[in-house]
Amino acid sequence: MSNVRPAAEASRALLLVPLALVAIVVVALGTIAASSPTLTLAIVGVAVLVVAACLPSWLLPSVSLWLFALLPVGYLIGVPNVVGRFYTPAVVVLLIWLVRLAVTRGRRSFVRSLRWLVPVFAVLLVLSYIGLSPSRSVNWLIVVAIAIALPAALAPAIDDRTSTTLLRSWFVLGIGLSLVAVIESLLQTNPLSPYYSFDQHWALYRVSTTLGHPLMNGTFFSITACLAAFTMTRANGPRGTAFICFAACALAAGLTGSRSGVYALVSGLAVGLLVTLVSGRTSIANKLLGIVLGVVALVVLPALPTIAGRAGSAEGAASSLYRDYVVRLAGRLFLERPIVGYGPGNSAIATAQSGAVLPLENSVLGTLVSGGVIGTAALLVMVVIVIVRVARSGRADGIAAIAAYVVAGAAFPLWESNPAALVAVGLIVIATKASARERQTDEVTASGLRAPGLAEAVRAPRGARPLTTPVAARVR
Structure with missing residues (x-):
């Protein structure tokens, strides 16, 4: 198990990096918006496309959420209504993620x-x-x-x-x-x-x-x-x-x-x-x-x-x-x-x-x-x-x-x-x-069973063969 949990902790720490960048960008755009809403709209459009193209796919829904909350352009002064009410940065990022998902694994x-x-x-x-x-x-x-x-x-x-x-x-x-x-x-x-x-x-x-x-x-x-x-x-x-x-x-x-x-x-x-x-x-x-x-x-x-x-x-x-x-x-x-x-x-x-x-x-x-x-x-x-x-x-x-x-x-x-x-x-x-792992664990919790080693089997890395597969199978 020592070779699994440190990687999970590292990924959680890395999660804060793009979210912090989103927050910094939002503050900067807010400052620009005070003087030029049109320039802000252009910068936002470019920034959204660059971010959506460069970030890994699994991060894009999180970025969309943060844009939804931190950059609600429908309330920015001077932003065109079609952008402020319909095609906000959050919607555009989500669309790019959906396209990437449909092409790679969602066909x-x-x-x-x-x-x-x-x-x-x-x-x-x-x-x-x-x-x-x-x-x-x-x-x-x-x-x-x-x-x-x-x-x-x-x-x-x-x-x-x-x-x-x-x-x-x-x-x-x-x-x-x-x-x-x-x-x-x-x-x-x-x-x-x-x-x-x-x-x-x-x-x-x-x-x-x-x-x-x-x-x-x-x-x-x-x-x-x-x-x-x-x-x-x-x-x-x-x-x-x-x-x-x-x-x-x-x-x-x-x-x-x-x-x-x-x-x-x-x-x-x-x-x-x-x-x-x-x-x-x-x-x-x-x-x-x-x-x-x-x-x-x-x-x-x-x-x-x-x-x-x-x-x-x-x-x-x-x-x-x-x-x-x-x-x-x-x-x-x-x-x-x-x-x-x-x-x-x-x-x-x-x-x-x-x-x-x-x-x-x-x-x-x-x-x-x-x-x-x-x-x-x-x-x-x-x-x-x-x-x-x-x-x-x-x-x-x-x-x-x-x-x-x-x-x-x-x-x-x-x-x-x-x-x-x-x-x-x-x-x-x-x-x-x-996920399948969550459903398996929820069923075990609901039945009150605590099979030895089942938690380790649920947390096993993808592709690894859990040691307690027969027990998990009997529980399910």
């Missing part, structure tokens, strides 16, 4: 996925060209394909190194942004506000970190906390890092003042706990841990001053009334074109043309308005396939994170107006793809 998975990719997107393309804005709908569908459909299609070809690296880097990023949120809350100001279009117009201060709007922060912290919570129940997961990440992100979600972020976190924990209880692939102690985390989040988070204060303010009450109005507005728009809708991603245009003063701040209802019955059904087919791919391993972290993402999107036009944010879903699929 069979991609060809097999055409059975559902072609019919789903054929239907959605037809709806796009009879909608209000075909160009916007087509761009929206391209981003959906890059961010969700292709990661799900190529999931069987994703290697273990890519998944584990992404998950660990996600926790490091979550802890880092949580610390930024705490510092920002204490200072009551964001040091990055000169470089980003942050706007504090609420009665209580709500943290914005690098992600901009508090609702986007609430979404990120809720899905990250869900990933961390159920990673703690896995036998080979980074439990210590996951625990710190969960506690920090749960606190940061409360500091956003976003009630939807808290609801998303609690809902994600509830869904993940249900998967854990039903799957039987974890011990009773881990199931109790999930229950404790859910109860603590349900009791503590709503009591935080930022959440309780906003809930009891006139501003919070007005926001709640507007949420009720959004439901009625979406119902009226849907009934005008119930079958074909207004075209994928066009709910904002339909809302503006209806004479409504405020936007349709609910991505779930917005999808129903945009796609109608036919488009929503086609998208649901893709959603079911994604959930099946994530749930096939029996892991609860991916299902919990996706549930949190959907609940958060019910509070603002997350993927309808900012489809590049869907890249988070694709990264969840990649990060929670379980």
Whole structure:
């Protein structure tokens, strides 16, 4: 075993190098953006292509995640909308990784996925060209394909190194942004506000970190906390890092003042706990841990001053009334074109043309308005396939994170107006793809067996013949 673990530790140390470089580049670009957004866009484009071409393939999803969080160009001043909302650096890096994966080891998975990719997107393309804005709908569908459909299609070809690296880097990023949120809350100001279009117009201060709007922060912290919570129940997961990440992100979600972020976190924990209880692939102690985390989040988070204060303010009450109005507005728009809708991603245009003063701040209802019955059904087919791919391993972290993402999107036009944010879903699929070794260990943990030498067999290097193969085979 001495010839295996040092290599693993070295690879974890090397992981910090490209992530640190990404952070340095982001800070430098932020400085340039203050004076010349156009020059920043050109530099970002070149930097993205160079990084994606030079870095090893297994690092690219992690780079995409860090770009998603640290360079949300949709909030940079002066950046063209097509880049800020659709083809962000995070989306471009993920696309390059998908192409490299499909060419090297994912050809069979991609060809097999055409059975559902072609019919789903054929239907959605037809709806796009009879909608209000075909160009916007087509761009929206391209981003959906890059961010969700292709990661799900190529999931069987994703290697273990890519998944584990992404998950660990996600926790490091979550802890880092949580610390930024705490510092920002204490200072009551964001040091990055000169470089980003942050706007504090609420009665209580709500943290914005690098992600901009508090609702986007609430979404990120809720899905990250869900990933961390159920990673703690896995036998080979980074439990210590996951625990710190969960506690920090749960606190940061409360500091956003976003009630939807808290609801998303609690809902994600509830869904993940249900998967854990039903799957039987974890011990009773881990199931109790999930229950404790859910109860603590349900009791503590709503009591935080930022959440309780906003809930009891006139501003919070007005926001709640507007949420009720959004439901009625979406119902009226849907009934005008119930079958074909207004075209994928066009709910904002339909809302503006209806004479409504405020936007349709609910991505779930917005999808129903945009796609109608036919488009929503086609998208649901893709959603079911994604959930099946994530749930096939029996892991609860991916299902919990996706549930949190959907609940958060019910509070603002997350993927309808900012489809590049869907890249988070694709990264969840990649990060929670379980390896054969993890499934074997989870089954052993669930059955309560502790076969001598089984852990060593699971950790054996690729290509080596484990000494305890007969025992492992009997357990399985």
